[in-house]
Amino acid sequence: MNWANLFFDLFAVIVVILSVITITRRNAVHSAIALMMAFVGLAAIYVILGAELLAAIQVLVYAGGVMALMLFVIMSVKSDEQNQVKQTHAQTLIAAFVGVLFVVEIGVTVWMGFLYKNTGALAKSQLAAMGNTEALGTVLFTKFLFPFEVASVLLLAAMVGAIVLAKYKLER
Amino acid sequence: MLLEIGIALLKIIVVFALALLTVAYLTYIERKVIGHMQVRMGPMRVGPHGLLQPIADGLKLFMKEDIVPYEAYRFTFYFAPILTLVTALILFAVIPFDKHFAITRLNIGVMYILSIASVGVLGILLAGWASGSKYPILGGLRSAAQMLSYEIFLGFSIIGALMISGSLDLVKIVESQHVWNIVYQPVAFVIYIIAALGEINRVPFDLPEAETELVAGFHTEYSGMKFAYFFLAEYANMIIVCSMATILFLGGWRGPVLPGFVWFLIKLFALIYFFIWVRATFPRYRYDQFMKIGWKIMLPIVLANIVVTGVVMMMVQGG
Numbered sequence: 001m002n003w004a005n006l007f008f009d010l011f012a013v014i015v016v017i018l019s020v021i022t023i024t025r026r027n028a029v030h031s032a033i034a035l036m037m038a039f040v041g042l043a044a045i046y047v048i049l050g051a052e053l054l055a056a057i058q059v060l061v062y063a064g065g066v067m068a069l070m071l072f073v074i075m076s077v078k079s080d081e082q083n084q085v086k087q088t089h090a091q092t093l094i095a096a097f098v099g100v101l102f103v104v105e106i107g108v109t110v111w112m113g114f115l116y117k118n119t120g121a122l123a124k125s126q127l128a129a130m131g132n133t134e135a136l137g138t139v140l141f142t143k144f145l146f147p148f149e150v151a152s153v154l155l156l157a158a159m160v161g162a163i164v165l166a167k168y169k170l171e172r
Numbered sequence: 173m174l175l176e177i178g179i180a181l182l183k184i185i186v187v188f189a190l191a192l193l194t195v196a197y198l199t200y201i202e203r204k205v206i207g208h209m210q211v212r213m214g215p216m217r218v219g220p221h222g223l224l225q226p227i228a229d230g231l232k233l234f235m236k237e238d239i240v241p242y243e244a245y246r247f248t249f250y251f252a253p254i255l256t257l258v259t260a261l262i263l264f265a266v267i268p269f270d271k272h273f274a275i276t277r278l279n280i281g282v283m284y285i286l287s288i289a290s291v292g293v294l295g296i297l298l299a300g301w302a303s304g305s306k307y308p309i310l311g312g313l314r315s316a317a318q319m320l321s322y323e324i325f326l327g328f329s330i331i332g333a334l335m336i337s338g339s340l341d342l343v344k345i346v347e348s349q350h351v352w353n354i355v356y357q358p359v360a361f362v363i364y365i366i367a368a369l370g371e372i373n374r375v376p377f378d379l380p381e382a383e384t385e386l387v388a389g390f391h392t393e394y395s396g397m398k399f400a401y402f403f404l405a406e407y408a409n410m411i412i413v414c415s416m417a418t419i420l421f422l423g424g425w426r427g428p429v430l431p432g433f434v435w436f437l438i439k440l441f442a443l444i445y446f447f448i449w450v451r452a453t454f455p456r457y458r459y460d461q462f463m464k465i466g467w468k469i470m471l472p473i474v475l476a477n478i479v480v481t482g483v484v485m486m487m488v489q490g491g
Contacts, residue, residue: 029301056280067291068290075312132279
């Protein structure tokens with residue numbers, strides 16, 4: 001158990017450092033690399049917490065997919081001036097507002113975590129018996145089928161929308 | 173505790189040493205096989221029948237001057253080959269070569285391989301961008317588009333086999349195959365092989381490094397050890413893709429008489445030989461043809477395959 005804690009702390013520190021690097025680098029690609037490594041670190045934390053499937057999806061979707069798209073964009077606008085982010089203080093107020101909102105959100109989440117300890121869609125013992133993937137699949141396709149389908153349709157709509165918009169511009 | 177760590181370390185060292193050695197000798201096998209297919213001898217000079225050629229190549233690449241182009245982005249230029257090689261090599265961690273011989277057994281083995289492989293794409297993308305030159309960036313963008321789309325078909329073609337085996341654990345998948353999955357999933361297997369060729373940038377789909385159009389694609393500016401990293405990663409990925417095919421469709425280590433790992437290696441090298449054979453046989457596809465094959469032919473087929481598999485399984489199991 002001690003080893004798990006040690007590695008948790010280690011990866012937590014790594015992720016925080018990488019996140020700070022992400023927002024302080026001026027070169028957009030360097031930020032992207034740091035962000036990618038932070039995603040992988042987060043996946044490691046998920047593994048330590050016993051959520052292997054979530055970890056794999058984290059790497060697949062964020063470190064793989066999202067990062068590739070971001071790099072695509074960064075590379076497409078390739079020129080040194082555009083890659084160097086200019087810093088201004090014009091958005092201090094908005095940033096402060098969003099920051100406070102975010103802190104409150106995290107606080108509420110942590111508080112809820114303590115409040116509803118040991119409750120969830122599945123009991124811990126059930127989870128251990130079935131395994132991560134099976135448990136998630138079962139819950140997703142029985143109890144939460146409706147939200148799942150709604151989310152799928154939403155994503156499909158976004159995809160179709162993106163294609164239509166891109167095509168419209170291309171054809172003109 | 174210490175003993176466990178020691179055993180784990182030993183396993184890691186054995187697997188990685190063997191993997192790197194195999195990767196190095198794959199270059200030799202490839203040159204030899206293609207040479208004989210084209211009625212040539214292949215490498216003959218270094219050692220008997222050129223057997224020491226890979227070692228000589230490695231030494232040469234190792235001793236070469238480390239060149240970074242003036243226009244390149246230095247940090248990313250160094251980072252990209254490392255990322256590519258590391259993501260290719262850590263995939264060996266979950267491959268079960270025998271029933272009890274794998275570095276680690278994950279209950280999400282398939283997902284692990286797919287997810288780490290998706291990060292590997294970024295290495296090539298970054299390499300193309302960081303070189304600060306025109307051919308590499310074109311190669312990088314091409315390879316990103318190619319690998320991202322072929323990853324989809326690769327993932328979808330696996331699903332049929334996963335549905336039959338009912339697990340994401342590579343060991344359980346092999347154990348569930350009393351009859352090889354290829355019998356139930358011939359279409360998925362063919363699609364998997366085609367998608368795999370696209371995913372690892374091999375002829376006939378080696379568009380990111382098409383010599384006649386892009387010089388050498390994303391690694392045009394790379395030389396010496398950094399180039400060797402890309403080369404090693406490419407061959408390591410070939411081994412991984414073939415092992416996955418062996419595990420998912422060809423029953424992994426299962427087979428009569430001979431011990432498990434021998435069967436595994438026989439199947440693995442048969443597939444690798446097939447990949448080399450394909451390289452000697454087919455010309456390169458044009459880029460638009462390549463994308464058309466993927467999105468307009470392969471995607472509908474794999475989706476139909478998943479639906480048909482599901483329906484048949486429902487009928488057979490009476491669910």
